[in-house]
Amino acid sequence: MIHDIAVLGGGPAGMAAATEAAHGGARVVLLEESPAPGGQVYRAAPPGFHAKPDPDRRAGDALRAALTKTGAELRTGCRVWGLGGGPLVPEGQAHAPFSLSALGADGVPFTLQARALILCCGTHERIIPFPGWTLPGVIGLAAATILLKAQGILPGRRVVVAGAGPLLYAVAAKILAGGGSVAAVVDAATQGEWLRALPALAARPDLLTQGIAWRAKLLASRVPVLAGAQVTAAEGDKVLTHVRVGDRIFAADALCVGHGLVPATEASRTYRARHAHRPEDGGWVPVLDAAQRTSVPFLYAAGDGTGVRGAAAAPAAGRLAARTALQDLGFNTANAPEEDAALARARRTGAAMARMMALRPAMIQAIPAETIICRCEGVTRAAIEDAAAAGAGTINQLKHFTRCGMGPCQGRMCGEAAGALLSSARGVSVADVGFTTGRIPLRPVPMEAILGDFDYADIPVPAPAPI
Amino acid sequence: MSLRIPQIACPAPVTITVEGQPVAAHPGESLAAALIAAGLWRFGEGEDPARPRTAFCMMGVCQQCLLRLDGRLVQACLTPVAAGQEVTCA
Numbered sequence: 001m002i003h004d005i006a007v008l009g010g011g012p013a014g015m016a017a018a019t020e021a022a023h024g025g026a027r028v029v030l031l032e033e034s035p036a037p038g039g040q041v042y043r044a045a046p047p048g049f050h051a052k053p054d055p056d057r058r059a060g061d062a063l064r065a066a067l068t069k070t071g072a073e074l075r076t077g078c079r080v081w082g083l084g085g086g087p088l089v090p091e092g093q094a095h096a097p098f099s100l101s102a103l104g105a106d107g108v109p110f111t112l113q114a115r116a117l118i119l120c121c122g123t124h125e126r127i128i129p130f131p132g133w134t135l136p137g138v139i140g141l142a143a144a145t146i147l148l149k150a151q152g153i154l155p156g157r158r159v160v161v162a163g164a165g166p167l168l169y170a171v172a173a174k175i176l177a178g179g180g181s182v183a184a185v186v187d188a189a190t191q192g193e194w195l196r197a198l199p200a201l202a203a204r205p206d207l208l209t210q211g212i213a214w215r216a217k218l219l220a221s222r223v224p225v226l227a228g229a230q231v232t233a234a235e236g237d238k239v240l241t242h243v244r245v246g247d248r249i250f251a252a253d254a255l256c257v258g259h260g261l262v263p264a265t266e267a268s269r270t271y272r273a274r275h276a277h278r279p280e281d282g283g284w285v286p287v288l289d290a291a292q293r294t295s296v297p298f299l300y301a302a303g304d305g306t307g308v309r310g311a312a313a314a315p316a317a318g319r320l321a322a323r324t325a326l327q328d329l330g331f332n333t334a335n336a337p338e339e340d341a342a343l344a345r346a347r348r349t350g351a352a353m354a355r356m357m358a359l360r361p362a363m364i365q366a367i368p369a370e371t372i373i374c375r376c377e378g379v380t381r382a383a384i385e386d387a388a389a390a391g392a393g394t395i396n397q398l399k400h401f402t403r404c405g406m407g408p409c410q411g412r413m414c415g416e417a418a419g420a421l422l423s424s425a426r427g428v429s430v431a432d433v434g435f436t437t438g439r440i441p442l443r444p445v446p447m448e449a450i451l452g453d454f455d456y457a458d459i460p461v462p463a464p465a466p467i
Numbered sequence: 468m469s470l471r472i473p474q475i476a477c478p479a480p481v482t483i484t485v486e487g488q489p490v491a492a493h494p495g496e497s498l499a500a501a502l503i504a505a506g507l508w509r510f511g512e513g514e515d516p517a518r519p520r521t522a523f524c525m526m527g528v529c530q531q532c533l534l535r536l537d538g539r540l541v542q543a544c545l546t547p548v549a550a551g552q553e554v555t556c557a
Contacts, residue, residue, distance in 0.1 A: 124524065
């Protein structure tokens, strides 16, 4: 059986895309890594966990309910590792249906085929390395959000919150509300940057009000807010005990740190779609037409994975991608509704926040030589610069020289810092050092999932050549 | 002081064992969350003491939180707790 449309990723864009595609009469399947659709911002709590519903929970529940009602096939808790078909066929052959291989929630491998594929893979967090960032007790800001909102757990009793963007204040306020204490907020952005972002923030009065409430809570709790500052070191013996910010030292049992969001492009890179480097969108993004088509026929992308605009703007992009896919497959679809003003405002605010969360070159330059950049393979800044001096001119070559990005995270955590370090060592732009070639498996999988069921007896042995 | 936020209701705790020691955890929460709540930030030594196993991204990306669950290699942040699980270092 071939599906008409497969949607990879069940965040706000993916849920809306699958819902729209199913309404259009297509046979739809949605694949999602988490146990339930939702994505990071609208993440569903585990069964039996109940908190006071907030606007995010309500928005997520509405998208989930609409999706469930369509009867679209949902494959949650599955790990998609293999991509094939589409343009990945021997030269000269016609475009094939897309095939997606995954390990199911039950541990059983499966492969699905679809005529069209919509990528809604979201983002992961950018964390620019600093001394001690590999110490247990140091986690991402998005990680802290998951702990606080979905799991109901404080990252620590006394926490330093550091990095850039609105998540900083959201996490600090949530820690206080949950009964923890915040030792300091260390904001990479200066007050001037926030002031310049204000007009765009004012387009979403709800968010602005929320932001002001977060700041007021910090003020009332006498939390020091250090603007235009960054963590210089995380310290401790076996686990984090102190966070150093210049000359100031804060005792802390957790450090939540994040420097923005990076679009997850491994699937579009694997299909060899065209990409462009747009720092203001979060980094490398697939090049799309106005209707969400990538450069590969029948391959579409939507949501933050195509440029960071936030969860509020993602569903509309997902719906548009689904309508385009339906049209391209020959389904009759109603004309697209006019994009409403609320969405335009969400996009404007999202863009302002994305600019604040863009890669900060000064932060890259501040990394000491012996700091580990690639934590899977233990590659330091000095090793990257040695490779650059020895002739590594692209991120793929850097990988060959040093194994940077070759470990189980496949460069998702280190790729941005490594690219920026390589580009500055070579005196070229980040765009010129390129991105790592997309390769399967997209995620680590056990060998038996890739091999499938076979016996040695099944291996064809050619008859010996006649003498 | 517990790290669990009192305003969030969750199912009654069960017992899992972590490196042979009993740990109370709530079914459905991730193994990573349960270990953090129990004060066990360091999940294992890994290959290099400079980069031990620990929770870091909590969303399945970084692969730093690998553990063995009943002998099978899993990402602690994506694996829900269930009664009787035996967790060891990877």
